[in-house]
Structures are given as C-alpha cells and as structure tokens.
Amino acid sequence: MRALLAPAALASVLLVGSPDAEAASLGLHRVRVTSEAAYGAVGGQAKPVRLTLDPRLQREAERLLARSGAPEAAIVASDVRTGRILVWASRGNRDFVAEPYAPSASLFKIVTAAALLDGGHANEGTEACWSGGEHDITEADLDRRGGSACTPFGEALGKSINMVFARMAKRHLDPDDLRRMASALGFAGDVPIDVPAHAGRVEIPADPFGMARAAAGFWNGKLSPLGALFAMQTIANGGERVRLVLKDPGVPVARVVERRALDPRVARTLNRMLQVTTKRGTCVKAFRHADGTRALPGMAVAAKTGTLVGKKPARMFSWFASFAPADKPEIAVAVMLANDITWRTKANIVGRELLEAYFAGSRDERRGR
Structure with missing residues (x-):
C-alpha cells in the first residue's frame, strides 16, 4: 500500500508549468491549522490569510480524507445560516473543493426534481411508474408505457430512481429548464464566494433521449464539491442563495442573501424529499453503525448520494451532499471521493462521520467543555 500524504503536502507538489498549474491559482492551498484558527494561501496569493474554518472540524475532515485512501477527494462544509465555511479539505495534487472534477452523477436529480416542482409538473404525491433503468437507461425503457413498479414522486429522489x-x-x-435550474442551484456557473473557484459545467443534449439520461444524472457535465454544498445550503435556506465566506473578516460572518433561487414551497418540498435518503433511501445503511445503532438518533438529515464509474482515469466517483438538522438546518456538508475501482469507503460514510463530529462538538460546547 502506498503511503498516504496529508492534503497540504499533496498540494505543495504542484509545479508551475504543469498541466495543473492553472488550478493552483484557484481555491485554497497549504492549510495550516492551530488550536485557535486556520490559515491558508487563497487563490494565487503567496501570503496565507486567516480563514473562517473551524480548527477541530477541519482536522477531523483531513483525518477522514486520509483514512479514505481515495486518490482524489474533498470535503467542504458551511454554516447554513451565515454561509461561513467551516471545512475546506482536499486530497490530491490540487484543490478539489473548488474544481468541477467529478461528474455530478445522481446529485443532478436534485436539479431535475426542482425543475419539475417549480414548473408545477409534479408534487410529492404524483405517481410515477417505470421498468428498467437501474444501472443505465435505454430508449426502449423510455418509450415503454406504464411499468412494473410505481412510487410517489416524493420517494423517488431519496431512493434515486x-x-x-x-x-x-x-x-x-x-x-433550458434544466440549465436554468442548474445555474440557480450552483451546479453550473459561479458560486457566490469571496475566493476564486472554477465554475461548474452542465451539458444537456438537445435530443430527448440524451436530455432524459442527463436529467437522471448520466454524464451531464462536472460539479465541484463547492457547487454541491451551495445547492444544499440553498435548499436548507428555503431557496435563498446565501453568499459563502472563507476569508475571516475579523468579526462574526454576516448573512448576505444574493437572491432567491427557489420558491419557498419548492425548497420545503425538496427538503422533505431529501430526508427520505437517510430514512429509507440510499443512505439507510450508512446511517447505521456496525452495532446496528442509528447515527444521529432523533435528528432528521436531508441528503443525496451519487455514484458513477469513469474510465479515464478509472475512477469510482462517490458523492454525499447533505444538511442537518433538516427541520432547523445548521450545517451543510458535501463530500466527493474519486476512488480507485477497488475502494475502502464511500462518501456517504465519510459525510455521516463529519456530521457526527460536528454535532458531538456542538454538544460539548453547550456543556461548557
């Protein structure tokens, strides 16, 4: 097994003039964490600045990434209420938090669900029937009437159908419906933040079959963990786009609402649909410990997972994007692991563990520890 380098060490091997040199001018590099604060070089600047990161949570995120063994990976977290960045950790030869490196996979279903709800084409009770399509989608699947299985639309996002x-x-x-919603949620275009970051890319084919595949999350562009985080934070904020802040302003971070991305009713519906993921959807097992006990008992967690295998290089891309508590959101978390085809863990486990670390720390703070 090859040695695992810390994220800061990996970032430092980037050479000027290499194919990745452009990425060095974006995002965050050479993070240094003390007991009191965190510092890092932002964008192309050489001089480190004080950051908004939570030192305890940042160290835990770096530990989780190192333990994952993924060649490229990232974790980013924010205080939903203010947009303050709490964690910004990357593993690989550049900052993968700020780079749209991985396909969005089934996370893109959030965009499709939002567009359907916003256009009045569906509600939680709308019955949807289908056959096939578990691992891929064919034109025959799409053209077939009815189906052997049916579910309310409100269950489909959490079960990623x-x-x-x-x-x-x-x-x-x-x-265009999908492109507009992707831009509103942060999947495409720039995310409002006080540091340079790559814009997300969404590619929706014009033909109906290609568009349908893209809507389900099959090869429709690239998403950064920062973009995934912003989408979850926007839903958690009832549809308001709250500006993200990474550079410490020296005073408590003030909430700045850029504009509204979603009608509040659509955001509330998405929140309920995303809770299905951890209750009876794709994250049920991940939210159980080895002894069978439930992680974060008594707390509703909104989340979405995504998995897709890429060929060049061979990678199993794994996503987890979430916010909690779902009924009164405090923290949003996005995790991306670009694993080898053989892998140690998936993003939903890493994300759950970071949420547990955050809420364990919150309890300790309330007890005065």
Missing part, C-alpha cells in the same frame, strides 16, 4: 427522473424530464422539461 433513474427512470422516474428520465421519464418525467422527457415528458415535461426541455434542456
């Missing part, structure tokens, strides 16, 4: 989103997008949406 490909055919529900592909069929409903083909029937009700066009590529």
